[in-house]
Amino acid sequence: MGLYLLDYGAGNVQSLANTLKKVGHEFKWISSPADFEKATSLIFPGVGAFETAIDGLISRGLFEPLRQYIASGKPYFGICIGMQVLFRSSLESPSSKGLGIIPSDIGLFSNADKSVPHMGWNSVEFLDPDERAHEGLDPRSSYYFVHSFRAAYEWENAEVAQWAHTTTQYGQEVFLATVRKGNVFACQFHPEKSGPAGLTVLDAWLRQPEADRATSPPRPRVARPPKPKDGFTKRIIACMDVRSNDDGDLVVTKGDQYDVRERVDSSDTAGVEGIQARTAGAVRNLGKPVALAERYYVEGADELCLMNITSFRHSPLLDQPMLAVVRAAAETVYVPLTIGGGIKDTVDPDGTPHSALEVAGAYFRAGADKVSIATEAVFAVEKMRERPSADGVGEGDGTSAIETIAHAYGRQAVVVSVDPRRVYVAPDYDGPYKDELVYGKPDGPEKERGKAWWYQCTVRGGREDRPLSVVQLVRGVEKLGAGEILLNSIDRDGTGLGYDLDLVALVRQNIRIPVVASSGAGKAEHFVEVFQKTNVEAALAAGIFHRREVGIDEVKTTLLASGINVRTL
Ligand code: 1PR
Secondary structure: OEEEEOOOOOOOOHHHHHHHHHOOOOOEEOOOOOHHHHEEEEEEEEOOOHHHHHHHHHHOOOHHHHHHHHHOOOOEEEEEHHHHOOEEEEOOOOOOEOOOOEEEEEEEOOOOOOOOOEEEEEOOEEOOOOHHHOOOOOOOOOEEEEEOEEOEOOOOOHHHHOOEEEEEEEOOEEEEEEEEEOOEEEEOOOHHHOHHHHHHHHHHHHHOOHHHHOOOOOOOOOOOOOOOOOOOOEEEEEEEEEEEOOOOOEEEEOOEOOEOEOOOOHHHOOHHHHHHHHHOOOEOOOOOHHHHHHHHHHHOOOEEEEEEOOOOOOOOHHHOHHHHHHHHHHHHOOOOEEEEOOOOOEEOOOOOEEOHHHHHHHHHHHOOOEEEEOHHHHHHHHHHOOOOOOOOOOOOOOOOHHHHHHHHHOHHHEEEEEOEEEEEEOOOOOOOOHHHOEEOOOOOOHHHOOOEEEEEEEEOOOOEEEEEEHHHHHHHHHHHOOOEEEEOOOOOOOOOOOOOHHHHHHHHHHOOOOEEEOOOOOOHHHHHHHHHHOOOOEEEEOHHHHOOOOOHHHHHHHHHHOOOOEOOO
């Protein structure tokens, strides 16, 4: 008897388990259809793609028992796909049938006026003014959403409107953020990833007596047109580059233009030998990854990135030190975690092969919400360009890491991390990529005046240049199924000079998926500048946060003072 969690074998369900432990609730996993009989409350943390969820439920014999469980009137809490599965179908996979409990269908966000997926923190609007019906939600809080498909708020359709509990606006669209009727409560956002506000929602539901959970408070339903309220916020992300130092300890390090070793005193270095000596310094150590991740969570980071910049070639997949880091970080961090580095086909030292999909799956099960792919993304786009297409971008063949992971877990789980470098040319340059040239402004930095440049892709942490421009790369990966771009700049990394606004604007203009600006933040005003001058969804920094030069709270206060909406604690 008691609380059960339903896992159909995909995505990050560990985070919900960690969250429930944190708020002090015991639970068991549904491991067979018979467990539905024992469950007196059920949470379904659906993560990933609609088709994968439905197929996973059917293949485990859980689909019909789930329908019967809900029909029996016992309390049900659905999260994300756990909410969408209540509907008849989803445009994400029209051939997969949902439970059909809510007589409507899940549609796709339009990207005409905004980036899709809807990825980030947004507010909810209450349809019922009675606070007792709020289920632990707070109109002043922000909650973490990550989805391309949504249930539109059909307020004129009485049968659907009676399910509507709260709505959220993204761009011009208003969709159902939560539904509530009888024994069912479900939310489109991820409470387990929504920091303290999300923990409150889970806790409030679980603290109700089971009988109350099974009946929504009696009240007149007010189906009314939505009030315009765009609560979408810009995200601030802290990034940790993790590698083993020369003693074999895992540390957070930070490079200057990707060089992570200490500079050796120039007095005993000179000429060519000087360069060799400089790179021979110790790996910079800025702290322990799990402790730093926890610090950034507490300080209000909206999301965290952990980049594995050592390949750990000698570890079998399941012994990867980064998996242990992710597992431990996910126990104390209740905002989204992105893991990058080494997401590719690998072979264990004993010869056991693992596909990139399996590698990603191991990270998701450990508690990661997104994986970030850099080197393999460049190779995938080079390969797709060998298969010409009318849009000039090329065609994928379904085998790349981006395609396979996006198919199984949804595109919102796949980030492509880009490591471009400027290639300076004369302003009258007439060679390859001339249509993508950026020109130095007369009032810009002296080194850029009168010059032009394009942005070249690199692989293996900037160590190898490739014959591919950043525009070709981002357009290619968007078509392959990436859900977000993490845009670094080797020229700006660690310099504190501010984001490369030309690069950020160029990428933002060429794609419709969210873009995270990265590299070069030196002060809070740089965040204001990147949000005001480009239309990116998020900005990331590393060095200034690690060295405590600028706090996340200072960044957010400065943004709010400039009229830029951010999540506050
Ligand atoms: O190629 O798929 O295995 O992924 C490797 C990942 O590791 C890539 O995302 C790549 O960016 C990253 N990486 C590899 N080598 C380095 C290095 O520094 N030597 N780090 C590296 C990239 C850039 C950002 C940094 C921002 C902000 N570091 O991670 O956080 O530039 O820094 P700042 O605010 O201090 O300026 P694969």
